Structures are given as structure tokens and as C-alpha cells.
Amino acid sequence: MGRHISGIRTRFRLIKALMTLKTTKWVEIATAELENQDTHYRSVYGNLNPIDFFKLLNKRANKSLKELPAYSILNNFDYFKGNRDLNQVWSAEPDVSRFVADIAFLLDAQTVLETGSFVGATTTHIAYALSALGGKRKLYFVDVEQRFLDLALHNISTLGLNALDLYPVCGSTLSDAIISSLHTNFDLMFLDSEHVETGLWKEIQIFLPKLSPKGILLIHDSIRWPGVRRCLLRMQDTHHILNFATSNRNGVSAIIPKSCIKDFK
Ligand SMILES: C[S@@+](CC[C@H](N)C(=O)[O-])C[C@H]1O[C@@H](n2cnc3c(N)ncnc32)[C@H](O)[C@@H]1O
Known part of the structure; x- marks a missing residue:
């Protein structure tokens, strides 16, 4: 037997x-x-009281919720420009793009980084929010595929949002060349490139030191992707983490180093 x-x-x-x-x-x-x-x-790890997060945002914000941009020119915008071979589900849900851009707006961010811009659904929203704030703000966006960056840039300029300082960066987020080409710290970072644990964990190690002291890190797909969830679990002792459910069940998380905030109250 x-x-x-x-x-x-x-x-x-x-x-x-x-x-x-x-x-x-x-x-x-x-x-x-x-x-x-x-x-x-654990499916999704979070350790931040939502009200504390909004209080903190309120303290850091120069703008009020009442003034948020409408993004109306982005409704029904065709990001793909006839490139039907591209996988449309790679684009973030519109509510995620708006959320990221709204946080940039509320933080009055001078410098924003998005990794994995794809055709620019979120990039254009951030560009819209930064343009609404005015001044010479910097938007860096990284993708391994030049054709995605070209399309994202094309979309930004079609929408007339190219008065910003735009820095499209082509290459892998995991290569040394990329990090050394980023000559600034970021008030907001949105990671949406690596999704498996090993890759995302490396990205977090690489990019987190670039977060400005009052900055916020956002990570997409923190509900749907197990590797992303595991990375959040690994950050629990050192970071405040708040997860938001989003329309396609992908989820997005807001992350703030505990070292930046001794006491939330
Ligand atoms: C899910 S899509 C991003 C969607 C986009 N952020 C949005 O909001 O619509 C992921 C993108 O990340 C890019 N990517 C994946 N791994 C990468 C890496 N290690 N470095 C740079 N880009 C990467 C892919 O080429 C793809 O365009």
C-alpha cells in the first residue's frame, strides 16, 4: 500500500x-x-486607520477636496489610437488613475514618478492634475517599451498637457541606469510595473529612498496580485499601509514610512 x-x-x-x-x-x-x-x-495587509490617513492628507494638502480637478477631457479618451494589438486591460481602472492624480493634486506635488506607464491612462491624469496646479512641475514616467512611452507622450500632448517638465524614461526599473537617471526625490510615486514579489520587492528597495520626507507611495494591484500583497505584508513593521478596493478588484495601496510620522494623531 x-x-x-x-x-x-x-x-x-x-x-x-x-x-x-x-x-x-x-x-x-x-x-x-x-x-x-x-x-x-493574509489576502491584503493594511495597518492604517483610514481617518488618520485623511487627517494626514489634510495636514499635508495645500488644496481642498472641493477643488479637485474634473478630468472631463479624459472621459472616453482613446489612449490606444488604433493600436488594437495592445492589451487594453493593462490600463489602470479610471478610478485608480483619478485617485493617483487627486493625491498628486492634494499634496501639491512638485515631482511625481510613475513606473509602468503603459499608454498613459494614469500618466495623463497626473499630468492633468499637475497642470491644474500650475508652475513647472516634474513628471517622470518609466516603461520598458519605447512604443508605450511614445503613445503616452502623444496622448499627453494631444490633450495639451505638455507644458509640464516631462521625463519619459525607457528601460527596466530594475536596471541601475534607470535609478541613476532620476535626479530628484518624489512627492508621489506610483508603482505599476513589476507585479511578482521578487521584482516588486526590488523596485521598492530601489525607489523608496527616493520618496521625499512628506511623500506618499502608491502601489497598484495590491488586492488582485499575490506578489504585491506579500510585499505589503513585508512592509508592515516599517510602514503605514492603507488599501483601497477599486472597480476591477485590482486595488491600490497608500504607503507612508513610519519614520516620517511619529504620531498620526
Ligand atoms: C499594468 S501596465 C501599467 C498601466 C498604467 N500604469 C496605467 O495606469 O494605465 C504595466 C506596464 O509596466 C511595464 N513594465 C513591466 N515591468 C517593467 C519594468 N521592470 N520596468 C519598466 N516597465 C515595466 C509594462 O511594459 C507595462 O506597460
Whole structure:
């Protein structure tokens, strides 16, 4: 008699999912199964009282919620310009793009960085918010694919938002050349490039030192992607983290180093 194997049904279900479903689906099933097995795998990690976050934002903001930009020229904007081969679901949900841009606006950000700009759905929103603030603000956006940056830049200029200081940066966020080309600290950083734990964790190590003392780090896909969730779990002792559910269930998290705020009250 062979050794008794426990959870045989679960194992077969997972193998079947692995062999037949697309990656996002089998990862979701495997994750749910891990939770069912009581592995103490935490779905989403957060440790920041929402009201404390908004109080902090209020303290740091030069603008009020009442004045937020309307972004109306961005409604129904075609970011793809006929490039139907591009995977449209890579674009952030409109509510995420607005959220990122609104935080830039409220913080009166002088310098903003987005990693993984793709065709510029969020980049244009940030550009819109920075333009509404006025002055020579800096927007850096990074992508490995030059054609995505070209399209993002094209979209920004079509919308007449190119009076800002724009810095499209082509290359991998994990390469030394990229970090050494960023000659500034950032009031707001939005990470949306690496999504697996090893890659994102490296990005966090690389970019976090570039966050200005009053800055906020935003990370996309912090609900849907297990690697992103695990990175947040790894930051729990050193950072205040607040997660927001978003329209496509991707999620976005606001992260503030604890060293920057001794007491939230
Ligand atoms: C999910 S899309 C980003 C969507 C975009 N932020 C938005 O708000 O619409 C991810 C992008 O990250 C880029 N990317 C992935 N890994 C990268 C890396 N290590 N360095 C730079 N760009 C990367 C991809 O080329 C892709 O355009």
C-alpha cells in the first residue's frame, strides 16, 4: 500500500486548474485554496486607520477636496489610437488613475514618478492634475517599451498637457541606469510595473529612498496580485499601509514610512 495522501481532491482540483486555466485564474484559485487550508496567508495587509490617513492628507494638502480637478477631457479618451494589438486591460481602472492624480493634486506635488506607464491612462491624469496646479512641475514616467512611452507622450500632448517638465524614461526599473537617471526625490510615486514579489520587492528597495520626507507611495494591484500583497505584508513593521478596493478588484495601496510620522494623531 502506498502512503495515504491527504487532500487528494484539492490536489486534483489544483492540477486541473493549473493545466486548463489562464494564469490569473489559477493563481486566484490556488490562493483561495491556501486560505482554505488555514495557511495564515493574509489576502491584503493594511495597518492604517483610514481617518488618520485623511487627517494626514489634510495636514499635508495645500488644496481642498472641493477643488479637485474634473478630468472631463479624459472621459472616453482613446489612449490606444488604433493600436488594437495592445492589451487594453493593462490600463489602470479610471478610478485608480483619478485617485493617483487627486493625491498628486492634494499634496501639491512638485515631482511625481510613475513606473509602468503603459499608454498613459494614469500618466495623463497626473499630468492633468499637475497642470491644474500650475508652475513647472516634474513628471517622470518609466516603461520598458519605447512604443508605450511614445503613445503616452502623444496622448499627453494631444490633450495639451505638455507644458509640464516631462521625463519619459525607457528601460527596466530594475536596471541601475534607470535609478541613476532620476535626479530628484518624489512627492508621489506610483508603482505599476513589476507585479511578482521578487521584482516588486526590488523596485521598492530601489525607489523608496527616493520618496521625499512628506511623500506618499502608491502601489497598484495590491488586492488582485499575490506578489504585491506579500510585499505589503513585508512592509508592515516599517510602514503605514492603507488599501483601497477599486472597480476591477485590482486595488491600490497608500504607503507612508513610519519614520516620517511619529504620531498620526
Ligand atoms: C499594468 S501596465 C501599467 C498601466 C498604467 N500604469 C496605467 O495606469 O494605465 C504595466 C506596464 O509596466 C511595464 N513594465 C513591466 N515591468 C517593467 C519594468 N521592470 N520596468 C519598466 N516597465 C515595466 C509594462 O511594459 C507595462 O506597460
